[in-house]
Amino acid sequence: MAIATLGAVVLDCPDPLALAEFYASLIGGTAEVDEEGRWADLEGHGGTRLAFQKAAGHVPPQWPSAEGSQQFHLDLTVEDLDAAEEQVLALGAKLLERGPADRDWRVFADPVGHPFCLCAC
Template sequence: MSTGSISSIRWSAVTFDCADPAALARFYGEAAGLPVLYATDGFVLLGRDGTAGLGFNRVADHRPPSWPDVSGAKQAHLEFGVDDLDAAQARLVALGAVVPDFQPDPGRWRVLLDPAGHPFCLSTLA
């Protein structure tokens, strides 16, 4: 499949939902020797420039997943770095993705649903 002049889409992170992004980032940062690349009160991204990272996203009333019971809500999602949010979104919608009505910060990132309904994000941050 040729991409021609279509905007590049690259895997940038796997993001984990949690109650305290800073605390979970400290744990994984120490465990994997990864520095903080980006941080806000509600999100921390660990990694190295040019490589995929680990993200930690604050979720209100977060409940940890239960193991081995897999009936709980999603706890992690893929993030893709893009150069142009609109172009990447259009390309992925053409491939079968769906754009849900709720977008928490559409100027910085976009949430899309894959054809099976799994959420993933597009961002120009990575």
């Protein structure tokens, strides 16, 4: 028997609303921010809740680096890897690793440096 269920994945960032809006453009949903701007939730995207917490002095993880460990990343499934890459780059993502042409995934960083992968179906 499980002890708990996953309630949310929370990302530290300098601007919770801006990062929530980036992910809303990427996976759908609507960004909702608290009155103080310290916390934002991504609502209505149909998956595990994503939340964004203001972190003073946020230092983005490094990909790949033993010294600036990524700690975790999101794998996002797409149908057309090339089209999805073009769209996330237009939203402000940065390509970190494409690798050989036969790979079915690519690594990106969101606008504040959290790594995520686009993975072909």
